[in-house]
Amino acid sequence: MASTQGFGSHPENINRKGAPQREWTWAGIVEKEVERLGGKELGTRKEKLKKTMVKKMIELVLKGDVQAFRELSNRTDGSPKQTVDTNFGFKKETLEKIEELTKSILDKNE
Numbered sequence: 001m002a003s004t005q006g007f008g009s010h011p012e013n014i015n016r017k018g019a020p021q022r023e024w025t026w027a028g029i030v031e032k033e034v035e036r037l038g039g040k041e042l043g044t045r046k047e048k049l050k051k052t053m054v055k056k057m058i059e060l061v062l063k064g065d066v067q068a069f070r071e072l073s074n075r076t077d078g079s080p081k082q083t084v085d086t087n088f089g090f091k092k093e094t095l096e097k098i099e100e101l102t103k104s105i106l107d108k109n110e
Contacts (some may be wrong), residue, residue, distance in 0.1 A: 034046050034049050034050060037049060057071065057072050058072070
């Protein structure tokens with residue numbers, strides 16, 4: 001078992017998997033508000049509130065709300081993968097000149 005050193009009398013606060021602790025995620029914040037509005041003992045009320053939130057989001061999507069569509073699809077499918085173009089368009093001669101200058105600077109510092 002992992003060491004609990006540094007957590008005092010609260011070893012349950014150790015985040016063994018390394019993921020964000022639930023209370024700091026969007027899901028955790030929403031869950032906390034639903035608890036507050038629905039009450040812990042009213043489990044069916046919490047479920048009804050969550051279903052109402054989803055229903056409202058779907059209604060907005062059906063009305064053509066693009067932002068609602070993005071939010072709903074990001075929550076269900078995850079955010080789309082993004083790529084970064086690292087091709088800066090340097091000519092071969094420019095790269096060779098940079099390499100040559102870099103070598104000369106390194107040689108001077110030795």
